[in-house]
Amino acid sequence: MILDGLKEEMKNAPSGEYCPDLFRAQGYASSNGTTVSQIRADGIAALFTAPKPYIYKNDLTVGSIRPYFTELSEEDRKTVCLYEEKYPERDFEKNGDHFAPDYFTAVRIGIPGLIERIGRSEEKHKNDESALDFLSSMKKTLYALIGKLEAYAAAADGLIGKEGYDDGRLRTVRDNCRALTVSAPRNFEEGLQLVWMIHSCFVSEGRYAMALGRIDRYLYPLFERDIESGRIDEEYATELLAGVFLKICENRYRGFDDVVNICIGGVDEDGKCSVNKLSLCVLHAVRDVNLPGPNLSARITADTPDGFLDECLRVIGTGLGYPALMNDEVNIAALLRKGYDLRDVRNYCMVGCIENFITGKQPPWVDGRFDPICYLEEILLESDADFLDGIRSMDEFMELYERKLARGVSEYVRSANRRSFVHDPGDRTSPFLSCFCELCIERGRDINDGGALYPSVHGAALMGIGTVSDSLSAIEKTVFVDGSVKLSEIAEGIKRNFEGKEKLRETLRSAPKYGNNDDFVDKYAVWYAGTLSDMFDRYRTNDGGAFYTAMAANTSNIEAGMSLQATPDGRLAGQPLSDAASPTYGCDVRGVTSTLLSVSKPDYTRCACGTVVNQKFSPSAFEDGKREKLLKLIRVYFARGGQEIQINSTSREVLEDAMVNPDRYQSLVVRVSGFSAIYVTLSRDVQEDILSRTQQQL
Amino acid sequence: MTVLNVSSIQRFSTGDGPGIRTTVFLKGCNLRCPWCHNPESISKKTETLIYPGTHRAVTYGKTMSLEELFDDVIEDIDFYRESGGGVTVSGGEPLLQPVGVGELARRLRSVGISTLVDTAGCVPWENFLCVADHVDTFYYDVKTADGALYENVVRGDKALVFGNLGRLVEAGKDVAVRIPLIPGFNMSGADHEKIYGELKKTGARRVDLLPFHRLGSSKYEAMGLTYGYKDTPPPEEAKIEKIKKIYEDGFIVRIEK
Structure with missing residues (x-):
């Protein structure tokens, strides 16, 4: 219900031009910093705190790209260009994005905990000027994050009593944001709010394909506690997650879909199958959102319960095509060959489409x-x-x-x-990003300048x-x-x-x-x-x-x-x-x-x-009784060493398109009792019969 | 050397029995059901179909040695084992090649692969004897209980079909009776009351209903033939359910889509 409301609200695209760099440029312009890192941190601080927060009426978790849509004057454009040239950012080719942040640590110790760590590191590096310089710029970006949370809390508070808003929700948003400025997240809602706010910050920095990673692992302790105490139920958790995943699709206002990889299932650091109730909530939330953007991957092991794999197939069968199924044994063996610590390997996730990544411990992909x-x-x-x-x-x-x-x-x-x-590691620093990569704080170094645990x-x-x-x-x-x-x-x-x-x-x-x-x-x-x-x-x-x-x-x-x-x-x-x-x-x-x-x-x-490996099946392959055969097919494929499979349930839209553009679908097989047929070879009324079947099943 | 006349081989067949199966369609049939959805398997001769739309040419009919066929289907053994599947021999009428089918089934069972034969039953009982010991399950088509219809429309022999069915059940074989639901041929309540009565006498326990579909019509086109059922839409859900009710008294009934 709230999700539907949010979907409705999101239909209204913001006006103006998407230009976060305008705010960053303002930060650069007013900076008193004497080093590049300090100036960059001032830019980031402005980027996070200058725009006015935007809260949807149906928001349970806040953080939006809407505030970055603005009207630009000629003067503004010049300023933006000037600073973009002066302080160029890293892009994909220069290790700028496609990264899975260390949300495990962030959720466990919160922003204050990270700031404390920086303090300890400053103590350790008190004679290392460049480390101190970088640490202070990291700290500045974290205070900016706190500033952003405070601004959202104030905005929520200001909306209380306004028409169309739900006061209860606004109070929750306000209290969650405020709590995160002073402590680690204390419950699932706060945990998710923290992660989403950090992710939104990365997006505003211009980073693409930033993964949410193993959300069913790092939010699980909070989830489990809340479920046990009765604070939340699974339905509410699913709704919270769906609200967040839906907002990934805000990028459509900019004309494209982000590819935010979310990884569920797989083994834990000790090698045990880690599928839990939260994995299912994530799966269902992605299903409910039903849009590309949240790119869901499911790590499947030989001892992943059939029930979970079956649930994945049900979601795939809706026509969404997610989750992609990953063979955990193969991926872990492949990463171990590269010399990483076993526990780090087991905690891998994906960035972008399918790229295996050691969560929060190596520079961007x-x-x-x-x-x-x-x-x-x-x-x-x-x-x-x-x-x-x-x-x-x-x-x-x-x-x-x-x-x-x-x-x-x-x-x-x-x-x-x-x-x-190699591009100017000292110049193109990423102080905010570095806060979420292991050892950058301890070493006082940028993620792309020797800060990260792994190369x-x-x-x-x-x-x-x-x-x-x-x-x-x-x-x-x-x-x-x-x-x-x-x-x-x-x-x-x-x-x-x-x-x-x-x-x-x-x-x-x-x-x-x-x-x-x-x-x-x-x-x-x-x-x-x-x-x-x-x-x-x-x-x-x-x-x-x-x-x-x-x-x-x-x-x-x-x-x-x-x-x-x-x-x-x-x-x-x-x-x-x-x-x-x-x-x-x-x-x-x-x-x-x-x-x-x-x-x-x-x-x-x-x-x-x-x-x-892409495979297409007709929707009938996902029916009760037949889905089990698909499941066994995947089990055998993985047991034989297949690495990945992504399955498309041929949706009604595809079948309709195939009728109009048969040339593009020469290999599209529809499986029916008795035999299979290449769809485009069937006569028109037969294709229509299949279409009507398809409709019944969807 | 035993050889088989194979029409086509279909892997990951999900409608031809339990688990993941490979279905071997044999070529040649002694019936002439006008609604047949596998017309390319009726003649014993090799035929090349050119499908409209893709201009894709597919040849049906290939003489394969037992060895060749066994090697081909055994490739999927891991899938059969994991899923409780196996090999289905269909057609055409597989029991027109009983020696080959029996030998194939024997060899498959000797390596632990389950076997299923999909027959229309209109063959001498001796043909069943060639295969019965090596087949786990029979899918057994029954088209009607009207002797005249069997003879005139399907070109079959009702007495032979029901007689063999009774003997097969009596021999303790696992048999699922498969009844196609064909508009204009056997869709009335009376038709099925009659089939029901005959089936009761055979001792069969399982009935699968197969509602008509015209998904085979492009094959007729590709063969240069006119499909008499081209314009016949599939039967309505409600009618199918009504027929299902008849069999539910005494049979385990499934609707196979």
């Missing part, structure tokens, strides 16, 4: 895309026919390809290290495992097994985009394809994940962290494909590459079990960043 296909094309397009046809075996070809890849990886790393992290990491998203595997399979089969085609002919076909070479293309396309549980081609996927991860393992980031590999790249497989020529698998120039860790769309034709048997062959404990 950075990644890039590595495209192995261009090196394959380099061999084929830049060698003459005699050279190509002189290659006597697949092994010889692979040796050549590996040499090219090794060079490619080395170039990639050099360029990545040039871009990220920064870089995720290299490997593109097109399906396209590469299928291409290598086609080369091996046609050139080296059947001997029906010469390598130079394939090169020629690619150059001509198979024009006039249709028969060659057909021959290449009929070679075994990844995703059909056929070792002939699947061995290349195994090779791909292992070999490329080995290559990246040889390198370190500027501060000594690891290069992770990933097979997950959002939709950049489409973009990457556009600039590439045809490939030996028969793909035409400009067509998309295979998506993430999935087989090439439409090439896995034997059914989902075969797809998953193939996809679970590579050793994903080598891919510390994570992978994405």
Whole structure:
């Protein structure tokens, strides 16, 4: 009810322009600071405290981006530009966002506790001028956070008695905000309020994809106490969470969805399954919000109760597609390879889409895309026919390809290290962010300047495992097994985009394809994940962290494909590459079990960043009685070492769209009794029958 | 060498028995149900269907050795074990290839995989004897209790169908009777009262009702045929429920969608 009210209120977009930097610039302008950190802290303080608070009538937890919408004069614009140039911020490429803050500590000791820690550190570093300088700027930002809470408390108080507001709620908001200025959160409501206010501050700083992380862990002690004492019930907790998650979607006023990863389930620091009642509240809150923005991940272990996994599937089956399901065993093994402490590893969460992250203990995430296909094309397009046809075996070809890849990886790393992290660590400080990363306070150093417990990491998203595997399979089969085609002919076909070479293309396309549980081609996927991860393992980031590999790249497989020529698998120039860790769309034709048997062959404990495997099912697969089969499917896939699966229940909207744009849905399978069918091959009235079924089930 | 004429193999089949199953559709059928949703499995001959919309060509009909077929379905053993699933042999009429089906089922059971045969029952009893020892569950289609309809519409033999069913139940096999609910053919209360009466005599315990759907019509189009049920909408919920009530007295009834 309150959620519905909030949804309604949020429909009114704020007027003006989103410009938090205007407030920050005012802080810079009036700063008396003598060091960059101090001036930056003054900017942040103004950013947090200058705008007038905004409280929704249905707010249970306050903190909004609305106050940052404002009318800008020409003068204002100039000021903003001036200071943006003078004090540039870190962006994604420079370790600026995609971070999971240490909310565990924040919730346990509160803002006063953090300030106290800074005090102790100042004592320890009393002869270290630069540490003292940074600590005092950190402290200033925390006092600004207190100022922001005070302002919200005052605003709530001022609204009491005003029409349309609920006085009881306003008093709660006021008291919660006030309490947080002087103590650690004492109950679930205050805990959530603290976390949300901190998160809102990060957003106002311009940070994107800041994770809420393991909210069912760090808020659990408060939740459990409140439930036991009867202070709150699960329904109310769910409503509180939903109100917060809904406000993630305020970013739509700025024209995009934020990607705030929320992680539930998984093992605790001692390795025990940690699913609890709060995990379910989070799950249901995300379901109730029913919008992209809160990006929910569920860590699944072999001993995660079936009941919890089933509940995840129910939520997925609503058509929302969340949560993404993560194999805890694989992710933990993958991160352990990178040398982190076991307890820290077990407390990992995700940032952004699926990137594994050691919660609050390493600098913000950075990644890039590595495209192995261009090196394959380099061999084929830049060698003459005699050279190509002189290659006597697949092994010889692979040796050549590996040499090219090794060079490619080395170039990639050099360029990545040039871009990220090295940018003026002393200048581009983040005093507020550093308060929420382990050891920054103790060391008196910035998160990107040696403050964090662990060094920064870089995720290299490997593109097109399906396209590469299928291409290598086609080369091996046609050139080296059947001997029906010469390598130079394939090169020629690619150059001509198979024009006039249709028969060659057909021959290449009929070679075994990844995703059909056929070792002939699947061995290349195994090779791909292992070999490329080995290559990246040889390198370190500027501060000594690891290069992770990933097979997950959002939709950049489409973009990457556009600039590439045809490939030996028969793909035409400009067509998309295979998506993430999935087989090439439409090439896995034997059914989902075969797809998953193939996809679970590579050793994903080598891919510390994570992978994405997308699967679509019709809504009927989520019905009672059938959902259990889906659950077992996932259990087997994970037991065999699959790392991730995200399932889409094909929603009514998708089916409708498929009727209008059949070309985009060539592989969309609807599963019905008796047989399955490619949806777009069905006649119109049959599609309508399925649609009407779908509607019944939703 | 025993070979089977396989129409297609469908993995993660969720409508063909308990757990995660692989369904092997065999090619060739001796009935001619005009509403059939698997028309590509009727003829014994290999057929290539080109689906309108995608121009995707799919070939049905492939001679597979027992070895080949066994190796193919055994790939999903982990899924069967975890889910209590197994292999379903359907068709077409699987019991027109009883030796191969029996041998496949025997080999599957010898490695602990459960087997299910989906038959229309209109075959000599000897064909059942070839497979019965190796099959855990039979899905047994009954289309009508009207002998003339069986003969004239379906081209089957009512006495043979009900006779075999009785013997199968008597032999202690797990049997689920499957009744398609076809508009204009067997949707009246009287139709089902009659089937009910006949079923009672066989001793069968389980009845699954399968409401008509026209999801197979694109296959007819792809085969260059006209589907007589193209314009027939699926039956209404209320009618299905009414029929269900009839069987609830004495049978465990399920509606399979």
